[in-house]
Amino acid sequence: MNDSSWSIFVVLLVLLSFILVGLRQKSRESHEYGFGGRYTGRIGGGAAIASNWMSAASLMGLAGIIYLRGYQGLAYVIGWTGGYVLLLVLLASQIRRFGKFTTPEFVGERYGSPAARLMAAVIAIAISVIYCVAQFKGIGLIFAFMFDIGYEQGVTYGALAVVSYLVISGALGVPRNQQLQYLVICVAFIVPLMWLAKKLGYFWLLPQFGYGRALTDLAREFRIDFTLPFAGDSLFEWCALCFTLMVGTGGLPHVLSRFYTVPNVRDARWSVVWGLFFIALIYWSAPAFAVFGRLLEARHGIAFAPDTARAAADVIALKTALMAGLPGWLVGVLAAGALSAAFFTVAGLLMTGAASISHDLYYSFVNPKASETARMQVAKGGTLVLAALVLLVALNPPGLIAEITAVAFALAGNTIFPLFLLGIWWDRANRYGAIAGMVTGVLCTVAAPLLGGILPGVASYFPVTASALCGAPLVICVMIAVSLATPAPPEEMRRFLEQEVHGHLD
Numbered sequence: 001m002n003d004s005s006w007s008i009f010v011v012l013l014v015l016l017s018f019i020l021v022g023l024r025q026k027s028r029e030s031h032e033y034g035f036g037g038r039y040t041g042r043i044g045g046g047a048a049i050a051s052n053w054m055s056a057a058s059l060m061g062l063a064g065i066i067y068l069r070g071y072q073g074l075a076y077v078i079g080w081t082g083g084y085v086l087l088l089v090l091l092a093s094q095i096r097r098f099g100k101f102t103t104p105e106f107v108g109e110r111y112g113s114p115a116a117r118l119m120a121a122v123i124a125i126a127i128s129v130i131y132c133v134a135q136f137k138g139i140g141l142i143f144a145f146m147f148d149i150g151y152e153q154g155v156t157y158g159a160l161a162v163v164s165y166l167v168i169s170g171a172l173g174v175p176r177n178q179q180l181q182y183l184v185i186c187v188a189f190i191v192p193l194m195w196l197a198k199k200l201g202y203f204w205l206l207p208q209f210g211y212g213r214a215l216t217d218l219a220r221e222f223r224i225d226f227t228l229p230f231a232g233d234s235l236f237e238w239c240a241l242c243f244t245l246m247v248g249t250g251g252l253p254h255v256l257s258r259f260y261t262v263p264n265v266r267d268a269r270w271s272v273v274w275g276l277f278f279i280a281l282i283y284w285s286a287p288a289f290a291v292f293g294r295l296l297e298a299r300h301g302i303a304f305a306p307d308t309a310r311a312a313a314d315v316i317a318l319k320t321a322l323m324a325g326l327p328g329w330l331v332g333v334l335a336a337g338a339l340s341a342a343f344f345t346v347a348g349l350l351m352t353g354a355a356s357i358s359h360d361l362y363y364s365f366v367n368p369k370a371s372e373t374a375r376m377q378v379a380k381g382g383t384l385v386l387a388a389l390v391l392l393v394a395l396n397p398p399g400l401i402a403e404i405t406a407v408a409f410a411l412a413g414n415t416i417f418p419l420f421l422l423g424i425w426w427d428r429a430n431r432y433g434a435i436a437g438m439v440t441g442v443l444c445t446v447a448a449p450l451l452g453g454i455l456p457g458v459a460s461y462f463p464v465t466a467s468a469l470c471g472a473p474l475v476i477c478v479m480i481a482v483s484l485a486t487p488a489p490p491e492e493m494r495r496f497l498e499q500e501v502h503g504h505l506d
Helices: 003-023 039-053 058-092 094-097 101-110 114-147 151-169 175-200 207-222 235-249 255-259 265-283 286-299 304-312 316-323 328-364 371-396 401-414 417-423 431-451 456-461 470-484 491-501
Strands: none
Touching: 003 114, 003 431, 039 058, 039 175, 039 265, 058 114, 058 235, 058 265, 058 286, 058 304, 058 316, 058 328, 058 401, 058 417, 094 101, 094 151, 094 417, 094 491, 101 114, 101 328, 101 417, 101 431, 114 255, 114 371, 114 401, 114 417, 114 431, 114 491, 151 328, 151 371, 151 491, 175 207, 175 265, 175 286, 175 316, 175 328, 207 286, 235 401, 235 470, 286 316, 316 328, 328 371, 371 431, 401 417, 401 431, 401 470, 417 431, 417 470, 431 456, 431 470
């Protein structure tokens, strides 16, 4: 069997195992669609969180951006990992105590405004769509690799595979399935890396540390310094990207929903801790693939032409395995892990968006008397509509996987994160401030593409992938100013925050 045949065989085997688990725990009611699942312990919850987080951006885009930009790419590692620390410290316990099921529900209840809830629902759907575009690109690249076809065909077949899975096995977000998924991803990403490190003569038991010698060899033999800071971008751009990814993590709708599968606040907190550990295992590995890829290219005499390198960046992990001559079955395992991460992230995001369409738009505003069956039908229809929309954009993706994903984080960091931060920690925040904040956040996110050509300074301070460093504080200031200038929220909500959200320790 060649590499493509092995990839197809391993991927089909993995998908079949997920289908069997999905069929056993298939969700049949709309309130479970995208959020169902039984509690499986703190470690199990952490694995579910890590699985929910692992995506094409983690397993493909992260290695690709570090391969291209070296030290600058570490902003993604620090931002995405640090975002969970921020989430743990500021929001995890309090969100669980507040007790609302989705981001729009929280906004509607906390700020007492149907209009704010509607805006939050639309923003949550937009975040899911942007995030899905990046994942669809990863799926298309892997399908193209496996079947030796063009990217457009690959992304089309991948979209059909995702939708078919959703139709067959229902909700993919159940924790049992996500734990299995994380195990598959972890093994599929780290075992080939260990094999690769051993084949290249580096410390293979912990290749996350062993690739340090490869960095030294790259600099000594070929004068390529991966550790040189701020060689391509400024310190401001690096910090802006880190900050945007951190606060964006605290505003992602499909991440926040995971806290409702645990029975109490203490377990929610510890699930995040374990999730952070499992996430770090993968994030420590991505830079090693990037460094080994650059080293193998240099040793094979392959020129690092910027355009060619950018085209290959998102699949550098697979290309590195092929250049190193790893066994075909092991390349297949690596492809299966990357595809699984992208595949199930897309499925979870599509269902999160569909849940917002069904519950937060249709049921809350169009037909409050809708039955469970009708809401489920709307959710499934919404999944198909969102998948078609994402596919249209993904046929001509606007950037690298990591870059597209960062735009979703920027939107979340500029809009949802300030709503949660002030909604939890400042009882004076009201509906007027929330609406003004969301409008300001959206404007900050789209400022560079809309106004960058006219006002270059706007693009400098609000870069499209890193706008939250200036955007989020601006939104918070707007929310505070508008809230103070308008009537206070109801006393009942302020009392609820004091007594239920902050009034006791767990």
